[in-house]
Structure formats: structure tokens, C-alpha cells
Amino acid sequence: MGKKLFLFDLDGTLVTTGGAGLRALDRAFESLLGLRNAMEGVSPAGKTDPLIVREVFVEKLGRVPSADDTRAVCESYLRYLPEEVKNGSGYRVMAGVRETLRALAAREEMVLGLGTGNLERGARIKLAPAGLNDYFPFGGFGSDAEARPEVLRAGVRRAEARSGERFSPRDVFVIGDTLLDVEAGKAIGATTVAVAAGHAGLEDLRAGNPDILLESLAAERFWEGLPR
Ligand SMILES: [Mg+2]
Numbered sequence: 346m347g348k349k350l351f352l353f354d355l356d357g358t359l360v361t362t363g364g365a366g367l368r369a370l371d372r373a374f375e376s377l378l379g380l381r382n383a384m385e386g387v388s389p390a391g392k393t394d395p396l397i398v399r400e401v402f403v404e405k406l407g408r409v410p411s412a413d414d415t416r417a418v419c420e421s422y423l424r425y426l427p428e429e430v431k432n433g434s435g436y437r438v439m440a441g442v443r444e445t446l447r448a449l450a451a452r453e454e455m456v457l458g459l460g461t462g463n464l465e466r467g468a469r470i471k472l473a474p475a476g477l478n479d480y481f482p483f484g485g486f487g488s489d490a491e492a493r494p495e496v497l498r499a500g501v502r503r504a505e506a507r508s509g510e511r512f513s514p515r516d517v518f519v520i521g522d523t524l525l526d527v528e529a530g531k532a533i534g535a536t537t538v539a540v541a542a543g544h545a546g547l548e549d550l551r552a553g554n555p556d557i558l559l560e561s562l563a564a565e566r567f568w569e570g571l572p573r
Pocket residue numbers: 354355356357358390391521522523543
């Protein structure tokens with residue numbers, strides 16, 4: 346059997362920051378554009394950071410952001426994020442994450458990466474308090490693309506460049522907590538693993554018809570049944 350690649354979503358799958366990302370985006374929009382409570386009524390779950398920025402521009406400012414607009418908001422967001430992650434009270438690692446990562450990392454045929462809508466620098470800031478960055482030397486990020494399937498493709502490309510392996514699509518496992526993760530995984534032909542511990546419930550995720558549906562990463566050692 347060839348190697349298997351696991352691309353993990355971040356928010357609601359590995360950790361939750363207790364809204365630190367929302368607060369940092371609010372501060373970025375307010376400081377740059379004078380827009381207060383930018384994230385009110387905007388659902389960021391499963392979306393890439395550039396897509397979230399675009400939605401705020403369209404819904405709250407009535408225009409599509411230029412590339413410079415998006416870059417400026419993202420830079421400002423990244424300046425506020427460390428403080429919001431550090432000072433917020435809701436930060437936690439999701440159930441079963443440490444055990445899962447430890448078990449996967451111990452198996453030579455398993456390759457771990459991120460598949461997250463976060464900008465890479467934002468992802469690193471969010472994972473640092475939990476000490477999880479070392480598990481993920483690479484990934485696909487919101488800084489690679491606005492469309493989530495493209496983010497995942499970037500993760501696969503980096504995995505292949507690093508390992509010298511070619512991963513068949515079904516040997517790529519996309520693990521996430523929203524329907525958008527499942528949809529993006531299906532769009533690249535990956536095996537989708539939906540975890541109902543973050544933003545969406547079991548029944549909501551079932552509607553997306555993921556290959557594997559888990560209540561949490563603590564509920565089941567889903568990788569154990571995979572052929573070696
Ligand atoms: Mg998520």
C-alpha cells in the first residue's frame with residue numbers, strides 16, 4: 346500500500362480559539378476601514394480567510410475588495426491575532442486530537458499536513474499555544490487560494506514535493522468539522538472525514554455524505570481500519 350496523506354482543518358477540528366480570529370478580524374476592519382462589528386452576521390466556519398474578507402466587503406461595504414484591500418486586512422488581522430489568541434479565554438484543543446496526531450505520526454506510512462482556510466501565519470499563531478505546529482511541517486492554507494479545493498490541492502502538492510510520493514486521491518484524507526470541508530474534499534476526490542465536534546452537528550454533516558463521520562476524534566480510531 347502507498348502512503349496516506351491526512352490534511353487537517355484547524356478551527357473546530359484541531360483547536361478552537363474561542364473567537365480570537367473573529368475579534369482580530371473585527372479589529373482589522375475597524376482600524377483600516379472604520380467598520381465596526383464587521384463579523385456580526387458573517388459565518389466564517391469552513392471558509393478561507395480571503396473568502397471571509399470578501400464576504401465582509403460585499404455584505405458590509407457593498408463592494409468587492411481589490412487584491413490590495415484583502416492583503417491589507419489580512420496583514421492587520423495577523424497583527425491583532427496573537428494578542429487575541431493569548432488573551433481570549435476560550436482556547437482549547439479538541440477532544441482526541443493529541444491522541445490522534447500522536448498515533449498517526451508514529452506510523453511511517455501516514456503523512457500529516459494542514460488543510461485549512463487560515464492564512465499560514467494565522468494557522469501557526471493559532472496552533473502555537475497547543476504546541477501542535479511540529480506535527481504539521483506543511484499544509485495548504487487560505488494564503489494559497491480563496492477556494493477551499495485549491496487550498497487542499499496546494500497541500501497535496503507540498504506533500505508530494507516533500508515526500509517524493511504520488512498520492513492517489515482516495516489516499517488523501519480530508520478531516521474537517523463543516524460541510525464545506527466535506528465538499529472541498531470531494532471536489533479533489535479525497536476520502537472525507539467529518540468530525541461533529543466543532544461547528545456542525547452529526548446530522549448536518551451526514552447530509553454532506555462524508556466517507557467517515559465521527560462524533561469527535563476521541564470517539565473512534567478511524568485510521569486503524571485503513572489498509573496498511
Ligand atoms: Mg473548521
